[in-house]
Structures are given as structure tokens and as C-alpha cells.
Amino acid sequence: MDEVSPSHEAEPPRAPDSGLKVDDSPLPSSSSSSSSSSSVSWRPSPLAFTPYSSHPAAANNLRVVVRRPLVARLTKDIVETYCTCNPQFKYSEELNPKRYLTSPSVGVLNDGYDNANSDLILTVNFVLVNPETQRRYIVKDVLGHGTFGQVAKCWVPEIGNFVAVKIIKNQPAYYQQALVEVSILTTLNKKYDPEDKHHIVRIYDYFVYRRHLCICFELLDTNLYELIKINHFRGLSLSIVQLFSKQILKGLALLKDAAIIHCDLKPENILLCTSVKPAEIKIIDFGSACMEDRTVYSYIQSRYYRSPEVLLGYQYTTAIDMWSFGCIVAELFLGLPLFPGASEFDLLQRMIKILGGQPPDYVLKEAKNTSKFFKCIGNAHNPENAGASIGGSGKSIYQALSEEEYEAREMRKPTIGKEYFNHLNLEAIVRNYPYRKNLPKEDIIKENQIRMALIDFLRGLVEFDPAKRWSPFQASRHPFVTGEPFTCPYQPPPETPRVLVSQNVKVNHHPGGGHWFAAGLSPNIAGWSKVPQHSSPSFQAVPHAHAGSYGSLGSHGSYNDGAGLGSSYGSYGDGGNMFAYYSPVGPSAMNLNAQGSGKILGSSPDTRRRMIQFSHGSGLGVSPSGGNFAPLPLGTSPSQFTPPGSYSQFSVGSPGHYGPPSPARGSIQGSPLGKTSAMSQMNRRKGWGYSGSSQVQEGSSSLHWQGQGQGQGHLMEGSNSSQAEDNSHTLNGSQHLHAHSTAVSWKQQPGGTGLPAGFPVNANMSGSLRHGSSWQSYQAVGAVSNVAETDSSLPDPGDWDPNYSDELLLQEDGSDTSLAAEFGKVMHLSSTESLGGVGRTNHVSRAGYSVSTQRQLGPVQAYPHGEVGKLPSHDQHSGHIRAMSKPSHFTPQYPYNNSLSRLGQQPAQRFNHGRSTSSTFGRGGDWHITLQAPNSSFGSEGPHSPGSGGSFINGMPWGGHRASDAIAGIPPTSRGRKDYGRIA
Numbered sequence: 010m011d012e013v014s015p016s017h018e019a020e021p022p023r024a025p026d027s028g029l030k031v032d033d034s035p036l037p038s039s040s041s042s043s044s045s046s047s048s049v050s051w052r053p054s055p056l057a058f059t060p061y062s063s064h065p066a067a068a069n070n071l072r073v074v075v076r077r078p079l080v081a082r083l084t085k086d087i088v089e090t091y092c093t094c095n096p097q098f099k100y101s102e103e104l105n106p107k108r109y110l111t112s113p114s115v116g117v118l119n120d121g122y123d124n125a126n127s128d129l130i131l132t133v134n135f136v137l138v139n140p141e142t143q144r145r146y147i148v149k150d151v152l153g154h155g156t157f158g159q160v161a162k163c164w165v166p167e168i169g170n171f172v173a174v175k176i177i178k179n180q181p182a183y184y185q186q187a188l189v190e191v192s193i194l195t196t197l198n199k200k201y202d203p204e205d206k207h208h209i210v211r212i213y214d215y216f217v218y219r220r221h222l223c224i225c226f227e228l229l230d231t232n233l234y235e236l237i238k239i240n241h242f243r244g245l246s247l248s249i250v251q252l253f254s255k256q257i258l259k260g261l262a263l264l265k266d267a268a269i270i271h272c273d274l275k276p277e278n279i280l281l282c283t284s285v286k287p288a289e290i291k292i293i294d295f296g297s298a299c300m301e302d303r304t305v306y307s308y309i310q311s312r313y314y315r316s317p318e319v320l321l322g323y324q325y326t327t328a329i330d331m332w333s334f335g336c337i338v339a340e341l342f343l344g345l346p347l348f349p350g351a352s353e354f355d356l357l358q359r360m361i362k363i364l365g366g367q368p369p370d371y372v373l374k375e376a377k378n379t380s381k382f383f384k385c386i387g388n389a390h391n392p393e394n395a396g397a398s399i400g401g402s403g404k405s406i407y408q409a410l411s412e413e414e415y416e417a418r419e420m421r422k423p424t425i426g427k428e429y430f431n432h433l434n435l436e437a438i439v440r441n442y443p444y445r446k447n448l449p450k451e452d453i454i455k456e457n458q459i460r461m462a463l464i465d466f467l468r469g470l471v472e473f474d475p476a477k478r479w480s481p482f483q484a485s486r487h488p489f490v491t492g493e494p495f496t497c498p499y500q501p502p503p504e505t506p507r508v509l510v511s512q513n514v515k516v517n518h519h520p521g522g523g524h525w526f527a528a529g530l531s532p533n534i535a536g537w538s539k540v541p542q543h544s545s546p547s548f549q550a551v552p553h554a555h556a557g558s559y560g561s562l563g564s565h566g567s568y569n570d571g572a573g574l575g576s577s578y579g580s581y582g583d584g585g586n587m588f589a590y591y592s593p594v595g596p597s598a599m600n601l602n603a604q605g606s607g608k609i610l611g612s613s614p615d616t617r618r619r620m621i622q623f624s625h626g627s628g629l630g631v632s633p634s635g636g637n638f639a640p641l642p643l644g645t646s647p648s649q650f651t652p653p654g655s656y657s658q659f660s661v662g663s664p665g666h667y668g669p670p671s672p673a674r675g676s677i678q679g680s681p682l683g684k685t686s687a688m689s690q691m692n693r694r695k696g697w698g699y700s701g702s703s704q705v706q707e708g709s710s711s712l713h714w715q716g717q718g719q720g721q722g723h724l725m726e727g728s729n730s731s732q733a734e735d736n737s738h739t740l741n742g743s744q745h746l747h748a749h750s751t752a753v754s755w756k757q758q759p760g761g762t763g764l765p766a767g768f769p770v771n772a773n774m775s776g777s778l779r780h781g782s783s784w785q786s787y788q789a790v791g792a793v794s795n796v797a798e799t800d801s802s803l804p805d806p807g808d809w810d811p812n813y814s815d816e817l818l819l820q821e822d823g824s825d826t827s828l829a830a831e832f833g834k835v836m837h838l839s840s841t842e843s844l845g846g847v848g849r850t851n852h853v854s855r856a857g858y859s860v861s862t863q864r865q866l867g868p869v870q871a872y873p874h875g876e877v878g879k880l881p882s883h884d885q886h887s888g889h890i891r892a893m894s895k896p897s898h899f900t901p902q903y904p905y906n907n908s909l910s911r912l913g914q915q916p917a918q919r920f921n922h923g924r925s926t927s928s929t930f931g932r933g934g935d936w937h938i939t940l941q942a943p944n945s946s947f948g949s950e951g952p953h954s955p956g957s958g959g960s961f962i963n964g965m966p967w968g969g970h971r972a973s974d975a976i977a978g979i980p981p982t983s984r985g986r987k988d989y990g991r992i993a
């Protein structure tokens with residue numbers, strides 16, 4: 010790996026491993042040059058480019074060591090080249106043409122700063138400024154897009170480091186929801202994990218810039234989905250699965266202690282920190298998280314990772330994250346999702362088939378959606394008469410609907426996905442998963458034992474009964490995680506009582522900090538739960554007393570459900586008047602004062618309330634984008650979107666229910682951002698050019714923007730129909746099903762009373778806030794009501810399944826016979842293909858900028874994490890510059906030369922052009938892994954993993970090559986591309 014000598018410039022070096030070197034050795038041939046000269050820093054060759062002189066300098070001995078193609082050498086450091094040629098040459102970055110990172114890049118909102126999607130239009134070297142601290146964040150690249158906005162890789166000159174900055178869309182609903190993320194993460198970091206030992210991403214700062222909430226995180230690397238993808242959808246080694254499981258469990262244990270539910274745990278939200286050794290992952294994206302005792306949304310979790318209780322509309326706890334975790338562990342091992350349900354019906358069917366059971370009757374009895382998926386075949390009052398036998402769990406009075414029954418009931422066919430696995434039950438799938446090729450017999454025996462442990466482990470996680478599902482603590486004691494020999498089914502220790510950790514750490518609470526409430530966090534009010542006890546004898550009651558330090562309700566919040574909650578910050582709910590909180594930071598649209606009813610509901614930002622639980626009230630459907638309706642009890646928000654009364658947000662059509670949601674909310678059943686989220690995900694996963702994203706076309710230096718603007722957005726809106734259908738029943742009524750089509754939308758007024766750059770309302774992690782600025786009004790307009798309602802011909806919005814991609818239909822099957830290869834093709838995994846293919850990867854813009862084109866790692870992680878809110882200081886010696894010199898790909902270096910994949914893989918040459926997944930990680934010096942994408946030639950013959958006989962933790966074999974013929978049931982190549990074979 011190249012090394013580059015440290016730079017003392019404030020800006021990051023742009024050509025860390027450039028290819029020219031002044032050398033006095035003989036000129037090597039180009040073929041051998043690439044392997045030579047590993048530690049060089051760039052310096053233009055005086056031989057190649059010298060100022061004109063009539064008396065050339067005597068430099069006869071100098072030689073140029075060629076390490077890069079000519080074009081790269083001439084252009085990558087062109088400024089230095091020019092300077093060498095002409096010492097008079099002066100370069101100024103300001104004169105560069107703008108290179109846009111955001112698409113569409115046409116400024117139509119927010120005084121031209123935002124595009125039509127309310128995304129801040131970013132260019133390379135765009136500077137975000139925290140107006141309070143004046144800290145500057147220089148945008149270098151876009152790392153990804155999410156529902157909430159863009160995540161940019163930024164250079165912080167003040168500290169000489171890179172960070173990731175999530176720039177939230179300039180819309181109230183997003184803003185408010187993002188504040189929840191800030192609140193939860195701040196609490197987790199500062200209060201529960203001050204030493205950064207629980208694998209939760211660190212948050213450093215947040216502020217409002219040009220009306221966008223910007224959240225600054227530590228910079229991380231590739232997510233686990235991408236990792237699997239890089240591995241051609243072959244499972245990772247058991248050792249890696251074990252290692253990651255352990256770390257994720259640490260994070261989940263922390264969340265459970267804090268009574269926080271992540272609500273969107275999936276491989277995409279677990280990122281590698283490659284500069285950290287041993288290998289480490291971190292959980293990101295707390296934008297959907299909520300307090301355990303304040304579960305509001307019923308449409309949460311990405312479908313493949315959705316727990317049965319969420320699917321069924323039953324009350325949920327942190328146990329739903331454990332279900333998702335089980336799905337993730339299985340996927341890490343199998344390389345494919347365990348339950349890739351194409352619809353909720355399909356999802357449930359898969360669960361039932363693979364696990365051989367069904368949700369317990371006590372859940373089915375109470376869940377809102379039971380009738381959608383089950384029929385009652387016994388006497389509810391006399392369970393003895395129960396009919397259906399549910400796979401070893403006794404009898405049930407409920408029986409899952411067949412496809413035909415579902416169709417008859419729902420008046421539509423359920424969407425059913427393909428089967429991926431030859432074997433239908435978990436045990437067989439895991440047991441029969443192909444071994445790596447040439448694995449010695451003794452290693453097969455060892456691996457078999459570990460697989461048995463894995464099966465037992467998974468059984469405790471993907472357990473239908475949330476009350477029996479293992480907690481993080483229980484799971485972390487399992488032999489699969491501890492590495493102890495697995496002999497018999499694991500009996501988990503009793504769950505320890507919840508103990509608060511790090512209670513003494515002071516958390517800054519702004520008195521008016523609505524975000525704290527939104528996160529369900531209050532320092533003063535004792536915990537409270539509305540979760541009723543249910544009839545399960547085995548149900549473990551969720552502890553609700555959170556030591557009075559968090560998990561409270563009623564503190565400076567926005568909502569009153571008549572529960573007589575305390576109000577520590579004088580927020581609302583007193584005397585029948587409800588005052589919503591205001592945002593401490595900026596565009597708080599949620600200030601709400603509903604007089605006369607203690608039943609007003611659904612006001613956002615605390616739309617996280619499970620609205621359907623309050624349907625008897627005089628409930629008014631308040632858009633999460635609602636504005637200020639009354640003076641605030643705690644001072645004035647600096648950021649009213651809309652003056653009181655300037656728009657109407659209340660549903661008049663469904664008294665007792667909830668009014669039309671903000672379009673940003675999508676599904677009335679779920680997150681206020683749910684639909685948009687799904688849409689966004691779909692866009693990204695389908696590679697349809699999520700507006701604001703870009704794709705790089707390999708082989709071309711040009712950037713192909715695929716922003717589709719509103720039109721695409723509308724298409725996506727329409728495409729949500731199947732999801733809407735899937736979720737419509739809980740709110741019984743077409744008005745809900747089509748709620749978004751009539752929803753009042755929030756639309757910024759182009760060129761409104763815009764604030765200048767550096768909108769002064771801001772907050773950094775020190776908690777000091779400033780208020781007083783006005784905020785551009787938002788106006789209810791009907792724009793989104795034009796959105797196509799529900800077009801059932803379009804795919805499910807949460808569907809990222811490559812099986813259902815349009816691209817898939819366009820491709821003919823090739824000769825590869827492995828399922829992984831099939832996926833690889835579909836997912837454009839070959840080294841010569843675009844990153845922007847179908848799949849879950851985030852599109853990354855490539856602007857050709859030498860720094861931004863690589864997702865270099867290390868600079869941030871290389872420094873010890875400080876307190877929350879403090880960026881790590883720059884340490885010239887701790888790896889920043891060195892990190893910059895990493896090549897833009899994973900470079901596996903295993904001590905035993907083992908492949909990361911159980912299937913084995915070829916040494917990658919290069920892949921993932923542009924967006925680097927480069928990472929090198931090791932384990933305490935004992936082993937050292939760098940991931941590498943297999944090249945496109947990986948096929949039936951398979952790569953040869955060196956050292957396949959190597960072993961890893963606990964002697965587990967983990968590298969090597971899996972025989973292609975071990976993959977059974979691969980369909981003939983003539984079969985349609987949608988017909989993937991089965992594995993195992």
C-alpha cells in the first residue's frame with residue numbers, strides 16, 4: 010500500500026498516491042513499474058515538465074518512475090504540473106467551475122439554494138458553516154442519500170479531519186424527525202456510551218445552515234449490505250459473522266438499556282469502521298428510532314427485517330430489533346436475506362415456512378392486522394378447541410390464510426417472491442449451505458458444529474413470540490457468540506433487570522428542546538408506558554421505570570393522549586390545552602396549541618405516537634408539517650414555517666380519525682416519513698436515479714446524473730400502492746389507503762423570505778442554542794395531491810429485492826450458474842460495472858474530483874473519539890495522510906490468506922470505481938482483513954482462496970473457495986432472469 014508523506018496543509022491532499030516520482034534509478038519498464046516504488050510521494054518530474062530554459066538544468070541522472078497511466082499522471086495533479094511548467098502559474102480553487110453533487114442541481118426553492126426535492130444543492134468545496142461556532146465543513150463528496158437528505162463527506166480544516174454530514178431536507182417533517190435522531194444519538198453517545206464501546210455511530214455536531222439541519226457524524230465506511238454485495242452475495246465466513254454479531258449485540262444491549270428501539274436495523278445501517286483495529290462495525294441511522302414506551306408508528310422496519318409483531322400490528326418493544334438482528338446474522342451467513350418477502354403476505358408465509366411455526370395466539374388475538382393474514386378456526390374463548398397445529402408450539406385457533414384465501418379476502422393477489430433456498434426450513438438451509446471448496450474433512454466437521462450453534466442462535470432470535478425472543482444480553486452469552494463449544498440447545502440466562510448505565514453523565518437539555526421530547530427523552534419524568542399487559546403467561550413485561558432519567562413522556566413534548574402525563578418543561582397537555590414543543594434549532598413547524606381537548610392527537614414531531622390508538626378522541630389529524638397555531642409556552646420558535654392559521658392541516662373527512670398526513674409522511678399507518686422513506690429506498694435500490702443521486706458509469710469519466718425530478722418522484726409515489734395496500738387495513742378505510750393522495754402537501758415557497766446563508770439558528774452539541782430567526786413559511790398546497798394515487802402495477806416501495814428489478818427483466822441469463830453470480834450480474838457487481846445498479850447501495854456521485862472520488866477512510870476514525878460534540882482532533886501521525894493513500898478498494902490481507910467468503914473469491918483487482926470500499930481491518934494484530942471485491946470473472950470455477958485451510962477465531966475455518974457445484978437447483982440458463990435458483 011502506498012504511503013504518502015504527511016501534509017501540513019489544511020486541505021486534504023488531492024492526490025495521495027499519485028504516480029510520479031523523482032528518482033535516480035534507471036527508468037523501469039511500465040510493466041514492472043506498478044509493482045515497484047511503493048512508498049512515494051508525488052513530485053512532478055523535472056525531466057518531464059521543466060520550465061523552459063535555454064540552459065537546461067543538469068538532471069541527467071533523474072528518472073521518472075511511472076506508476077500510473079499517462080492521462081492520470083498528466084491530469085490528476087495538473088496544477089502542480091502546470092506550476093512546474095510555468096512557475097508563474099497561479100491556481101485558485103474559487104475559479105473552478107462548480108461541480109454539482111446534488112441532483113437535480115437547479116435551485117428552485119429556498120432562494121435558489123434548494124432543488125425541487127428540498128435538498129440543499131451541494132457542489133464540491135461547498136462550505137457548510139455552523140453559524141454559532143463558525144466551524145466550516147467543506148463538502149468533498151456525497152457518501153449517500155437517504156430518506157432524510159444527503160450525507161456528505163466533509164473536510165473540517167479546523168481540525169484537519171473528515172466527517173460525514175447528513176444534510177436534512179428543508180422540510181419540517183424531515184427536520185423534526187432528524188431532531189429525534191440527534192436527540193437519541195446524543196443521549197446514547199453521551200449518556201450511555203461515553204467511551205464509544207458500543208458500536209453506535211458518534212455524533213459530533215449539529216446546526217442549521219440555510220434552513221437545513223446538518224448533523225455531523227464520524228466518518229464510516231461501507232455498510233454490510235455492500236460488503237455482502239462485494240462478496241457476490243455469498244455469505245461471509247462464520248468467524249466474521251460471529252465477530253459482527255458480537256458487536257451488533259453490544260450496540261443492541263445499549264439500546265435496550267436505554268429503552269430505545271432502532272426500528273430500522275438492516276445491513277445497510279451497519280457500517281464498517283475500517284480504520285479501527287480490530288475490525289469494527291457501527292450502527293447508524295437513528296432516524297426511525299423511538300423510545301420503547303413511546304412506540305408510535307406501526308409501519309416501521311424494512312420489510313425483510315420486519316418482525317412478526319410489527320407486521321401484524323401488535324405492540325412492540327426492543328425485541329423487534331432482535332428479530333432484525335437475527336435476519337441480519339442469517340443474511341451475513343447466507344449472503345441472501347432469510348425472508349425476502351415481496352409483500353407482507355409473502356413475508357409472513359416465508360417466516361412460517363422457514364421457521365415452522367406462527368406467532369402465538371396472544372399476539373394474534375390482539376394484533377390489528379391478524380385478520381389480514383389469518384383466519385380463526387377455533388373458539389377464541391376455548392382455546393382447547395383450537396385446530397391448527399403450529400409446528401411444535403401446540404395448537405392455535407388461528408390458521409394462516411392460503412394465497413387463495415388471501416386473494417378472496419383482499420380482492421387482489423398477494424405478491425409472492427421467488428424461493429431462494431432449496432430447503433424450506435432454517436436448519437436445512439443453514440446445514441446445507443455450500444461449504445467452501447476443498448475444505449478438509451476435519452474443518453468440515455468443525456464448521457458443522459459451528460453451524461449447529463448458528464442454527465440454535467438464530468432460533469432464539471427469529472422467534473415468533475416476542476416475549477420469548479432472546480434479549481441482547483441473553484444472545485450475547487450464546488456459544489455462537491462466545492465461541493464456546495456448542496453441545497446442546499442453549500438455555501439463556503434470565504434477563505437481568507434493566508440497569509441504567511452512565512447515569513452520571515450530564516446531558517444537555519435545552520429547556521425548550523422539542524427534540525428531546527420527540528426522542529422521548531426527558532431527564533425529569535419517570536418512565537411511563539401505555540403498553541398493556543397481555544395474556545401471555547410468558548410475556549416479559551417491559552420495564553417501564555427508567556430511573557426517572559429518561560423514557561418519559563410529557564416533558565416538553567407535543568402531545569397529550571389524556572394520560573395525565575407530567576410536563577416537566579411545561580410543554581403541553583395541561584388542563585386540556587396542548588402545546589407542542591418548539592424546535593431548538595430551526596424550522597420547527599410543530600408548534601401546536603390545541604385548545605379544549607385532551608385528545609388531540611397525532612401532532613408531529615411526535616407523530617411517532619401510534620395514532621390509531623387514539624381514534625376515539627376528538628382527534629385532529631395534524632400534519633407533522635403543521636405550523637404554529639398558537640403562542641408557545643416556552644418561548645418562540647425561531648423557525649416557524651408558517652404563521653398561525655396560514656394553512657389548514659386538519660382532516661375534515663374523518664372525524665375521530667386522523668387527518669391527511671403530510672405527504673412527507675406517506676403512510677398514515679407508519680412513520681410520517683414512511684412513504685417517502687420507502688420511496689427513497691426504492692429509488693435507490695432500484696437504481697432509478699433517486700433524485701438527488703447520481704450514478705457513475707464505469708468506463709466513462711463523465712458523470713451521469715439520473716435525477717428524475719418530480720416526475721420520478723410521482724411515479725414513486727404511485728408505486729407505493731402495494732405497500733399502502735399492505736398496510737391499509739389497520740386504518741380501515743379507503744381514506745387511509747389513499748390518504749396521501751389527498752394529503753395537503755408542504756411546499757416551500759420558492760424564493761421566500763429566505764434567510765441568508767448561515768441561518769443563525771443553530772445548535773451544536775454543547776447544547777447552546779440560538780433562537781430568534783424567522784423561518785420561511787411553508788404553505789399547504791395541493792401539489793402532492795396530484796400524485797398518482799395507487800398504481801398497483803408498480804412495485805412495492807420498500808422493495809429493493811433485485812429479483813424484482815426492471816433491469817433484471819432486460820438481461821438475459823449468462824453462463825454463470827451460481828446464484829451468487831446471478832446476483833452479481835443483476836446487481837452489476839462486476840468490477841467494470843457501475844455502482845449505481847440495482848440494489849441497496851446508495852448512489853454516489855462522482856465528479857472526478859480526486860479526493861471525492863474515493864471514500865477514503867481513516868482520518869476520522871484514526872483519532873480517539875472525544876466527548877460527544879467534539880470532533881477528533883487532527884493528528885498528523887495517526888493515519889490521516891496515510892489513509893488518504895489507500896487504494897480505492899478493499900485489499901484483503903489475511904494472515905492465513907483466507908478469503909473472507911466461505912465461497913472464496915479471487916483476489917480482486919479493482920472494483921467499485923470511485924466510491925471506495927477500501928478498508929483494511931484486523932483483529933488485535935492477530936489477523937488482518939481487507940475486503941476485496943471479486944472481479945467479474947468469478948464464475949462457476951470460482952476463485953481460489955489462498956490458504957483455505959486456515960482457521961480463525963476458535964479455530965473456525967473461514968476462508969476458502971466454495972465449490973460451485975455445491976449450489977443446488979440452479980435453473981438452466983435459458984430460464985428467465987427472474988427465476989433464480991435456490992441455494993442450500
Ligand SMILES: Nc1ncnc2c1ncn2[C@@H]1O[C@H](COP(=O)(O)OP(=O)(O)OP(=O)(O)O)[C@@H](O)[C@H]1O
Binds near residue numbers: 153173226232
Ligand atoms: N457516518 C457515516 N459515514 C459514512 N457514510 C455514512 C454515514 N452516515 C450515513 N452514511 C451514508 O449515507 C447513507 C444514508 O444515511 P442514513 O441511512 O443515515 O440516511 P437516511 O436518510 O436516514 O436513510 P434511510 O432512507 O435509510 O432512512 C448511508 O446508507 C451511508 O451510505
